[in-house]
Amino acid sequence: MISPGKQAAYSPKPPRTMIWRSGREVRMARPLEQAVAAIVCTFREYAGRCGDKHKLCQAELKELLQKELPTWTPTEFRECDYNKFMSVLDTNKDCEVDFVEYVRSLACLCTYCHDYFEDGPPEPPCPQ
Numbered sequence: 193m194i195s196p197g198k199q200a201a202y203s204p205k206p207p208r209t210m211i212w213r214s215g216r217e218v219r220m221a222r223p224l225e226q227a228v229a230a231i232v233c234t235f236r237e238y239a240g241r242c243g244d245k246h247k248l249c250q251a252e253l254k255e256l257l258q259k260e261l262p263t264w265t266p267t268e269f270r271e272c273d274y275n276k277f278m279s280v281l282d283t284n285k286d287c288e289v290d291f292v293e294y295v296r297s298l299a300c301l302c303t304y305c306h307d308y309f310e311d312g313p314p315e316p317p318c319p320q
């Protein structure tokens with residue numbers, strides 16, 4: 193398993209390094225590598241806050257959505273909306289979101305973005 197490197201302590205920037213189990217620090221040179229590291233490190237950071245450190249409880253998921261995906265999380269989301277979202281992500285119905293469930297949701301988000309921008313980026317909403 194991998195863990196965040198020295199520069200990967202909570203930060204809005206993607207981690208530049210990751211430390212493997214062996215203790216070897218590996219530099220994430222390219223944006224896609226940094227994106228993968230950010231996906232892994234973000235999950236580990238939030239999942240490790242309480243309870244099972246390998247799964248997100250609803251409070252951890254809510255905080256992750258609000259802080260790490262604010263553009264995709266409606267500000268008017270109510271507690272019942274988070275409950276519904278949690279229930280959709282929690283495919284094995286253990287009341288927590290494991291890494292596979294989390295990655296599946298990010299894959300859906302990536303697919304949505306890809307489809308949205310497939311014919312080129314949309315016009316800006318207002319003239320600059």
Ligand SMILES: [Ca+2]
Nearest residue numbers: 282286288289
């Ligand atoms: Ca689950």
